[in-house]
Amino acid sequence: MPDPCTCGQPVEIVTDILRVSERLNDLKDVDAILDRILTESRRLSGADAGTIFLLKDDALHFSYVHNDTLFRDEANKHVYMTMTVDVNEHSIVGYVAKTGELLAIDDAYDLDPALPFSFNRSFDERTGYRTRSILTIPVKSSQARIVGVMQLINSKDASGASGPFSDEARTYLPLLANNASVAIERGIMTRELILRMMQMAEMRDPSETGAHVQRVGAYSAEIYDRWARTRGIDRKEIKRYRDLLRVAAMLHDVGKVGVSDLILKKPGKLTDEEFATMKLHTVNGARLFLNATSELDAMSREIALNHHEKWNGKGYPGAIPDLGAEDVALGVPKRGEEIPLAARFVALADVFDALCSRRSYKAEWSDEKILDLLREEKGEHFDPEVVDAFLDIFDVITAIREKFREEGGVRHDEIIK
Numbered sequence: 001m002p003d004p005c006t007c008g009q010p011v012e013i014v015t016d017i018l019r020v021s022e023r024l025n026d027l028k029d030v031d032a033i034l035d036r037i038l039t040e041s042r043r044l045s046g047a048d049a050g051t052i053f054l055l056k057d058d059a060l061h062f063s064y065v066h067n068d069t070l071f072r073d074e075a076n077k078h079v080y081m082t083m084t085v086d087v088n089e090h091s092i093v094g095y096v097a098k099t100g101e102l103l104a105i106d107d108a109y110d111l112d113p114a115l116p117f118s119f120n121r122s123f124d125e126r127t128g129y130r131t132r133s134i135l136t137i138p139v140k141s142s143q144a145r146i147v148g149v150m151q152l153i154n155s156k157d158a159s160g161a162s163g164p165f166s167d168e169a170r171t172y173l174p175l176l177a178n179n180a181s182v183a184i185e186r187g188i189m190t191r192e193l194i195l196r197m198m199q200m201a202e203m204r205d206p207s208e209t210g211a212h213v214q215r216v217g218a219y220s221a222e223i224y225d226r227w228a229r230t231r232g233i234d235r236k237e238i239k240r241y242r243d244l245l246r247v248a249a250m251l252h253d254v255g256k257v258g259v260s261d262l263i264l265k266k267p268g269k270l271t272d273e274e275f276a277t278m279k280l281h282t283v284n285g286a287r288l289f290l291n292a293t294s295e296l297d298a299m300s301r302e303i304a305l306n307h308h309e310k311w312n313g314k315g316y317p318g319a320i321p322d323l324g325a326e327d328v329a330l331g332v333p334k335r336g337e338e339i340p341l342a343a344r345f346v347a348l349a350d351v352f353d354a355l356c357s358r359r360s361y362k363a364e365w366s367d368e369k370i371l372d373l374l375r376e377e378k379g380e381h382f383d384p385e386v387v388d389a390f391l392d393i394f395d396v397i398t399a400i401r402e403k404f405r406e407e408g409g410v411r412h413d414e415i416i417k
Contacts, residue, residue: 013172016044021179028296030187031079031221032243034064037150037180042066044176045135045169047152048162052139053085053093054148054184060085060093063148070127077399080218089116093149096136100146102174105134106164135165139177139184147181194250200257211404212353213250218400219349220249220342227345227389248299249346252307255285276330279316282308283328290323299342306343307350309334310381336383344383348374348390351381356401367398 020040027033038050049067053060062083065071071078087097095117096103105111108119108131124131133155139148154162155169195210221242228238256264259281263274270278285304292298305323309315313335320331339347355373358364365373371391378387390397 010172013044013168014175017172017176017179020176021183024180024183025186026240027183027187027243028190029217029221029243029246030184030191031064031218031246032239033180033183033187035066035239037176037184038064038066041150041152041173041176045152045165045173046155046157047135047165048156049153051151051153052148053097053151054188055087055097055146058087060087060097060149067129067153070129077396080396080399080403082403090118092117092119092134092136093151096138097146097149100138100140100144102138102170103134103136104165104170105136107132108134130162132162133164135169135173137174137177139181141181141185142178147184150177190247191250194247197254198250212357213252214404215353215400216252216346216349217246217250218404219352219397220345221246222393222396222400223345223349223386223389224342226393227385230385230389230392244296244299245342245345248296248303248342249349251285251300252303252346252350253281253285254288255281255283255304258284279308279330280328282306282317283320283323286320286323302340303343303346306334306340307346309339309343309347311336311339311344311383312380315339315381339383344386348382348386352390352397353401 020036024033024036027036034052038052041047042050048069050065051062052064054063055061062081062085065078065081067078085091085094088094089098092103092105105119109121111117111119119131119134123129131153133153135152135155137150137152138146139150141147150173152165152169152173155165156162194213198210198213224245225238225242228241259278263270263278266274282305286301289297289301289304292301305317305320308317310333313333315333316330317328318331318333320328322328352370352374355365355370356367371394374382374387374390378384
């Protein structure tokens with residue numbers, strides 16, 4: 001559990017919450033924002049666990065979860081569960097979304113039967129967890145519109161014993177939740193803007209889909225997370241970098257908007273000449289971020305340009321002296337650590353997604369066949385440490401694939417030639 005809050009006076013608590021709210025503005029991806037909100041809310045309340053549901057299409061959609069008792073490994077598949085809850089009085093989170101009022105429960109197993117809602121014990125029965133105290137908070141925009149619901153579970157004291165949530169938590173956490181709504185909506189907008197941009201690419205190339213880029217973004221972030229933890233990188237730096245990577249990785253193939261329809265929409269394999277033209281999508285994509293004004297722009301440029309480079313030096317487009325030149329020729333391929341780190345994670349994520357998706361020109365590969373190939377390509381196509389990190393979290397990878405599953409994907413002729 002995060003370090004418990006040492007604040008005690010109202011002014012100190014409010015100042016702490018406002019400081020947290022301000023820090024949320026540094027984050028780009030909605031998942032990183034939700035993770036930070038849960039982390040800080042649990043710190044302030046001593047909660048063992050927490051979940052955030054976001055409102056979309058008149059239903060609550062499971063969006064993020066923490067549980068220190070059950071999910072000791074921070075890279076866990078449970079973050080990628082798919083679940084929706086109706087906004088009505090039958091469930092606790094539905095009731096809070098419907099009424100817009102905070103609900104504090106001291107013992108979930110001792111609810112008054114006359115209440116309109118009930119506690120669903122199925123999760124406890126399935127996992128052996130014991131839910132006691134619950135604090136469920138509506139997340140409201142500045143216009144008092146419901147954005148979602150945050151539910152905190154089992155407030156713990158210094159000895160680790162579960163008890164009711166404090167009066168301070170009930171009073172001040174709604175302030176954090178409501179201030180956080182601005183960051184949540186901004187994170188959602190950022191992701192939606194990227195997906196709309198990729199819809200432009202999809203109009204050109206029907207195989208370039210929103211689900212594909214969301215999978216590649218999530219795969220890349222989780223692979224990096226395991227790689228970084230293995231190397232002992234500071235947790236704050238890990239969260240900062242993975243936030244940027246999740247967003248930047250989604251833009252890896254944005255340069256395909258500059259490739260001819262005759263190539264993008266060709267149902268069979270590309271000729272060598274067509275494939276040479278296709279390779280320039282890396283340059284086209286990097287050019288969109290040529291005048292980088294932020295770290296996110298710079299990482300997006302590195303990924304777009306380098307995600308087809310190979311560890312053994314047999315990838316493309318190679319070293320490009322001047323991305324802004326009118327006529328750009330492919331350069332000498334980069335190898336090993338010459339390839340930017342972010343691009344190495346995306347390279348594996350992108351190829352994995354291509355192989356496990358059905359195409360008009362190839363069948364979907366089995367996991368066994370894919371994993372065999374990735375092991376063979378360790379130190380060849382891919383950074384060996386990146387492959388190891390991927391294999392360590394394959395359960396998380398498969399959970400991501402299920403969450404964003406659909407037909408389609410991207411063309412990877414170099415894999416099936």
